Amino acid sequence: MRADVVVVGAGLAGLRCAQVLAAAGRDVVVLEASDGVGGRIRTDRVDGFLVDRGFQLLNPAYPAVRRWVDVDALGLQPFGAGVAARTEDGLDVLGHPLRSPGLLPATLRTAARRPREVAALARWAAPLLRPRPGRELSEVLAQRADVDRRTALDGAGVDGLLRRVVDRFFAGVLLEDDGSTADRFALLLTWMFVRGVPALPRDGMQALPEQLAATLGERVRLGQPVRRITGSSVETDDGTWTADHVVVATGAPEAAGLTGVPVPATKGVVTVWWSAPDAPDTDLLHVDARRTPTGPLVNTAVVSRAAPSYAPPGRHLVQGSALTRDGGDTEEMRRHAGDLLGVDPRGWEVVARHDVPHALPAQLAPFSSARPVRHGDLVVCGDHRDTGSIQGALVSGQRAADDVLAVGR
Structure with a gap:
């Protein structure tokens, strides 16, 4: 042959x-x-549900996707442009003011109580906020110290609730919770999140x-x-x-x-999918931003609120994802997902569990x-x-x- x-x-x-x-x-x-x-x-069909092998999203802002993919044909179903953070005092919401204007009041309430934290986060994200006439973002980032994410955030003085939200959000995106990913790569991803809202195709990833x-x-x-x-x-x-x-x-x-x-080296993830008879009316990713998280999940979401095609009529689909080292106990993952969403999860039934040990390559500094x-x-x-x-x-x-x-x- x-x-x-x-x-x-x-x-x-x-x-x-x-x-x-x-x-x-x-x-x-x-x-x-x-x-x-x-x-x-890969996407599996189980009892009328669509379950991807690991919680994955498609950001239509990726230049390669815009150039080489017929995005319209995928029938993208976007998530909310923000994150809901479970704290010791309840639930704080942070959203993109232009892409999710309905989240603006909650976002302002969260930010108004933390002006120093907001200023520090702005220092870290400065390359994304300043005009770059005639220059690509990669050129701007090349002038930035090539350090890991933790070092860069510490250097900018990012701490408090906003630091925990950033860390827990990136733990789900980068599959690491130690800040070891190159800061330049974390900023590139942040820029993509600013420019586009991650979504799920109508027929699965x-x-x-x-x-x-x-x-x-x-x-x-x-x-x-x-x-x-x-x-x-x-x-x-x-x-x-x-x-x-x-x-x-x-x-x-x-x-x-x-x-x-x-x-x-590669990083792994465990994702469990549950069928729920009812679920909170939220299309946001939820993370645990308490000083000490109460469970193993890096994030959870009611997937069917953002992507209705993922669940059959009358049911909802919830996902919870944990780093491979933490994803041993499916029941503990369910309890934590319910806690983050603020509901009793005892009526949820497992649809599928996916252990993906080599989900992402590590992106370390130097980048x-x-x-x-x-x-x-x-x-x-x-x-x-x-x-x-x-x-x-x-x-x-x-x-x-x-x-x-x-x-x-």
């Missing part, structure tokens, strides 16, 4: 890479080990990779695990493919095993937004070669395709 290019892995990076190569006239085949495209972006795969047709071969790559030969259970170029577009651990390429994709004769792509995000996966796939086409010239 032969092709011009064999792409190993049908996640976002592999699919984007194959799209570019096919459009350039290359004979490309994509070999995917599992029974569906998407890599870590897997609709995103399925849209990319639809342009490739029979070039995508499912159920084809790759056992070994030797030079230009790719060995599968069904035989060996030979190609002029081989692109490895798997997750970080698999890429390391197939190619020996150095990869960053690099683009690791090399060329590894000897092989090309390697994935969010572990770029930023740990949907944006990073798509851009990495594009860079891999560009590398193959450049060699072919």
Whole structure:
């Protein structure tokens, strides 16, 4: 079996890479080990519910999404542009004043009691607040000290409730609660949250990779695990493919095993989905901003309030997510979710539980937004070669395709 290019892995990076190569006239085949495209972006249908494998959201503000995805066709269902923080005194709300004007009174009440904390947070976020005529944000951030998130927030004097909200919010986004992520990456993500409201596609997150795969047709071969790559030969259970170029577009651990390429450490998450007969009327992400959190969750949300297509009529879908080290007890996760939402969760029933040990690559300081994709004769792509995000996966796939086409010239 032969092709011009064999792409190993049908996640976002592999699919984007194959799209570019096919459009350039290359004979490309994509070999995917599992029974569906998407890599870590998969959606299961369980008793009329849609449950993604790990709580994931799509930010339509990502430049790669705007450029290469038909966003309108996904039927995005946005969450509220804000966060609800459970405190010792009740519930404090912080929202984007322009994207969620209904949250403005609650946001002002929260901020008005903490002018010093607001000023400190503004110091930390200064690159996002100042005009940047003729300059990209990445250029501005390059002038900033390349330290971890904790060091940067401490340096700006961010503390109190707002510090706890920022830390707990990022714990769910970055899957770390120790502030070890590069500050530059945290600011880049913050800018994306300012520019767009994260949402869920009508048919689940897997609709995103399925849209990319639809342009490739029979070039995508499912159920084809790759056992070994030797030079230009790719060995599968069904035989060996030979190609002029081989692109490895798997997750970080698999890429390391197939190619020996150095990869960053990964961070894991546990997400439990519950069916609820009723639920609070809120489309906000809820976090525990008490000085001592009372449970393992980094966040919880009534998903069906933001994305009604995720639940059948008459039911609601609630998710709760915890870092892998904390997500052992499903019942404790349910109790904590009810506590954060301010309801009794004893009537909730488990729909699914997903343990995703390699959900995100770590993004440590010093920060690099683009690791090399060329590894000897092989090309390697994935969010572990770029930023740990949907944006990073798509851009990495594009860079891999560009590398193959450049060699072919």
